[in-house]
Amino acid sequence: MDSAQRVSHHRRMTITVSKPGVGELLRDWRRRRRLSQLELSIRADISTRHLSFLETGRSVPSREMVLQLADHLDLMLRDRNRLLLAAGYAPVYPESTLEAPELAAVRSAVRQVLRGHEPYPAVVIDRSWNLVDANQSLAVLTDLVDPSLLAPPANVLRASLHPDGLAPHIVNLGEWRAHLLHRLRRQAEFSGDPALAELEDELRGYPCRDPRPEHELPPASDIVVALRVRRPEGVLNLFTTVATFGTPLDVTVSELSIESFYPADEETARMLRGSRELVGIGR
Missing domain, CATH: 3.30.450.180 (Beta-Lactamase)
Known part of the structure; x- marks a missing residue:
């Protein structure tokens, strides 16, 4: 196998690891909190259908919806930022060093x-x-x-x-x-x-x-x-x-x-x- 073939072979073997989307993260946190879709939708005052669409990726949550769901899931600030990033929004909570x-x-x-x-x-x-x-x-x-x-x-x-x-x-x-x-x-x-x-x-x-x-x-x-x-x-x-x-x-x-x-x-x-x-x- 010459060098060009080896490069082509390595390219074919490359595995891309994608980060979880916002819907997958929402579903994971909901299950971690032991909440059903109905329970979370009632807490967040949204329809179960809407929550289901968000979790499956059929709908994209607004920035406000991400923060609303994160609040009702009682997420730490670090994890709220992570949800925002997964949804395509900038983090809203700063992370400073203690010496700042x-x-x-x-x-x-x-x-x-x-x-x-x-x-x-x-x-x-x-x-x-x-x-x-x-x-x-x-x-x-x-x-x-x-x-x-x-x-x-x-x-x-x-x-x-x-x-x-x-x-x-x-x-x-x-x-x-x-x-x-x-x-x-x-x-x-x-x-x-x-x-x-x-x-x-x-x-x-x-x-x-x-x-x-x-x-x-x-x-x-x-x-x-x-x-x-x-x-x-x-x-x-x-x-x-x-x-x-x-x-x-x-x-x-x-x-x-x-x-x-x-x-x-x-x-x-x-x-x-x-x-x-x-x-x-x-x-």
């Missing part, structure tokens, strides 16, 4: 929350559970983690459950692991993000010395799932809250969350108040 000048007020608010939470740990994470920022008190947890797991982009779930991470120091590893995996699975199902599903598979492959059924009922005395971490000075007994921005219009801001740790008992509060001495913060 227009996000100065957001950065200031985040730093204020982190500083105000001292001496208790707090961390800012993105959509993929990567560490974005943290206050100094997080060191009471991270100083137990192998530094290689904290190299950017550090994934807080990986650092928590990896055998070289926090896992060997977690007293209730089975319970805490089940809690984190449940959160991750729900997020992966809701977002449809394959990277989150891959992360879940990776984390489930980590060894766990204290396996626990994920649907076991908690003891009646427990109010929240606590993270119990053994340090040389004693056991930290912590619970967490998660905060997000209320009305974001930027993709980056919409995917940020702040997880704050609180002491679940007075002994933990006392240890955290002395955390600067425990881990040498501020020295």
